[in-house]
Amino acid sequence: MDAEPATDTRPCAHCGRDVPQRVGAGRPFRYCRDNDGACQRAARNSRMRHRNSPGLPGQVARTWEAVDRLDQIVETLTEALHAELSPAGVERQLAELRAETSAQVAAAHAERDEARRETEDATAAAARERQQARAAYAERDAAADRAERAEAAAATAAERVAAAEDARDAARAEAGAAQALRVQAERDRDAARHDLRTVRAERDAERRRVAELTTERDTARADAERATRSAAEALDRAEQSRADADRARADAQ
Template sequence: MDAQPAPETRPCAHCGRDVPQRAGAGRPFRYCRDNDGACQRASRNSRMRHRNAPGLPGQVARTWEAVDRLDQIVETLTEALHAELSPTGVERQLAQLRAETAAQVAAAHGERDEARRDAEEAAASATRARREAGTATAERDAARQRAERAEAEAARAADRAAHAEAARDEARGEASAAQALRVQAERDRDSARHELRTVRAELDGERRRVADLTAERDAARTDAERATRSAAEALARAEQLRAEADRARTEAGDAHTAAEQARTEATAARQGQQAAEGARERADAARAQADAACAEAVAAGETARRERDALATELAAARDTAGAAEARLAELTVRLAAAEADRDAAQRRAGQLADQVSDLASALARLGTRTG
């Protein structure tokens, strides 16, 4: 096998490294191709820096800039020529032309077939038009007959419409009357509901009043029981004070008897004054003690009498309070009975109103059914 010839190289115009060239025809590569155009950009930047320099360096820089532009143009033209005039490009253009020609031929055949179909459809349409003309003539005659029948039916429909209008007017009158009845029934229903609410409110008030009267009755009963207990206690205390007064009277009687005995002894002592001087002194002392005891007994009796009078007054007041409480209890009992009677009457009235509302609802339902 023959050895492959080494590719041709040229030095880079910027860095001087060898740049491989293409094997075919074409403009040679002047810069390195393996650094993404870095050498070409660096050379261009260098020329851009020197293009405005005076003298020969500036002219050389501008000349190289023009050369680069020409190189770019030549490279573009070379690539275009390779793409269009190469065997591959020519084959591609021929294939494109063949495809376009085949498409045009297919379009021409399609237009021809479409023209044939249009001609056939036109002939068929003419045939159908002839048949449709005959059918239209027959339909015209049938339409005339139908029109005559329609006129007759229209006359009959006008008569039916007149009868329907009369029936409609009559139905409207009945509907107006039914509406008036319905409005009146609704008013009666509203008034019945209002009356029912009023009765319920009165019933609630009576219930509250009954509850208040019951509470007052219970309070009066409690007061009466308390007054009865106070009266019983006052009676017991009066009996106790009466017993103490009796005991005081008994003690006073005993003291008076002792005083009388002392006086008797004093009289006897005065008769025997010479013999019983000491006895007189003892008698005087005993008499003084008896007088003091008598005075104390009298004071105790007065105190007991005053306490008895006070207890009697309290007992009378307690009896009056108990009587007033019993009278109040009787009055509350009567009022409670009256309130219960009013409550029963209100419940009966509420039942009657509920029945009336039910009757009105039934009447409204029947009226709505009749109207519908």
């Protein structure tokens, strides 16, 4: 049943019973509203059975079908407008507006509190950034000092590198000279080895000659000793003979 009080009735387009109508403007109700739309469905089914009939009955059925669809659309729009423009609808809209306004106010307060927190956070962040900036400046000065020391060390290192390169070049020159000396020394060594072999050969030959001379000397010495002994023996015999001769002369006198 409609919640609005009914002051007028109209017969149902299907069963003929009185259908209460709403007060005020709006399209009238054509079917019973207390049977969950049974009369409207029955009328629709009847028109569906006749919509394909030839001639005027089919045209009337199709026309009423179009009218029912339009009635449904109009009824939906009417109920929507009635719900929005009635005192209850207006009160509901006001309540929704108040709720929306309260929500917006709460959101504004929340945004204000959030803005305050963000301001406080920004202030703290700015203080931290200033402190970090001071630390960065100090670090920059320290880095500049380190850079100056590094440049001085680099200059010293460059001087050392130049000195090392000079020493390397001198060492290479000395190495070249040493290589030349080594080659010459090897040549001198080979020549000395050749001379040594020659000297050794001459020494061996001289040793052989010395050995031969020593042998000859020993032989001559032995011969001389034998000759000396023979001469001594001959001298002894001569002395003995002379003594014998002296005794013989003495005896002869």
